[in-house]
Amino acid sequence: MTRSVVVEAPAQPDHIAPAAEARFETVEGRGPDEIVALRAAPAPARPQLVEGTTPLADRRAQAADGHAHVGSIRFAADDPRAEDKAYAAASRVGADRMLVYRHHVPAEGAGEEYLAMYYVRLKLLFGATFRNLTAAERAGVDNRNGVQIGSVITGTPASDANLMPGDFVLALDGRPLRDRVEFQSLLRDAAGRPVTLTVRRGEVTLERVVRLGALPQAGDP
Numbered sequence: 001m002t003r004s005v006v007v008e009a010p011a012q013p014d015h016i017a018p019a020a021e022a023r024f025e026t027v028e029g030r031g032p033d034e035i036v037a038l039r040a041a042p043a044p045a046r047p048q049l050v051e052g053t054t055p056l057a058d059r060r061a062q063a064a065d066g067h068a069h070v071g072s073i074r075f076a077a078d079d080p081r082a083e084d085k086a087y088a089a090a091s092r093v094g095a096d097r098m099l100v101y102r103h104h105v106p107a108e109g110a111g112e113e114y115l116a117m118y119y120v121r122l123k124l125l126f127g128a129t130f131r132n133l134t135a136a137e138r139a140g141v142d143n144r145n146g147v148q149i150g151s152v153i154t155g156t157p158a159s160d161a162n163l164m165p166g167d168f169v170l171a172l173d174g175r176p177l178r179d180r181v182e183f184q185s186l187l188r189d190a191a192g193r194p195v196t197l198t199v200r201r202g203e204v205t206l207e208r209v210v211r212l213g214a215l216p217q218a219g220d221p
Contacts, residue, residue: 022085023074028154030070030120035094040066040121043094046087047118052099055117059155066214067097067119069155077103077112086116093118125191125213127156128163132179137168141200146170146177161210164201171198187212 052058059069073089075082083100090098095118104115129150138145149167152158163169171177172186173195187195192214199206 022089024089025072025074027068027070030068030153030155032094035070035120035122038122038124039094039096040123041096043120044096047090047095047098050097050099052101052115052117055099055101055104055115058099058117060160060211062097062099062119063155063157063160063211063213066121066125068122068124068213070095070118070120072115072117074104074106074116075114077114079114082114086114089116090118093120095119096121122213124153124156126158126187126210127213128152128158130169130180130183133168141168141170144170144176145179146200147180147183157210157212161197161208163197163199163208163210166201168200169197170200170205172196174198 062069071093073086075085079085086098086100097119099117099119101115101117103112105112106115130147131150133141133146133148137148147169149158149163149165149169152163152165169177169183172183172190175186177183177186191212194209194211197208197210199208
């Protein structure tokens, strides 16, 4: 989910003309404080610019590469300073990577626009908190062990797999879980590939495929 607000463009260096107001969209749960707490490395002086193809497919590909979508900004497609303004906004966001769509047509069909989507490499490969089951919870799932999902961050592998707060995860790739420590270890071992979780939601048992993000590698930009 994104929250659309109108903000003044950030201060520009002297060689960049002042920016007009732009429509900036912040991904829920990806504000400045959350990014600082979860990012894998300090923000670069200038983000990597990547020519985008389609926003949805690119977002999935970036997630698989360990980069989380944190926000977007839009300008008129014929704005000659759009790219400079997008870079200036990236500095405020602290983006590691900026995917640009120079002639993007929004869903509402309001004409072409210059769209920049910002990504940050986060520590999250899963995107949800989890804890051990209590004795009463284990009794409710035939005395099986596992973990309960807590908060789920929008746009992460856990969110994309439709995991929900309160879900009980009982197995990973058919392997019954003992506790949260084992689950965390198995997630790390499977980083960068899809895994199938056996989930109990209420009285229903579900299978959810989670395409885990990659772990940040030492020395990565």
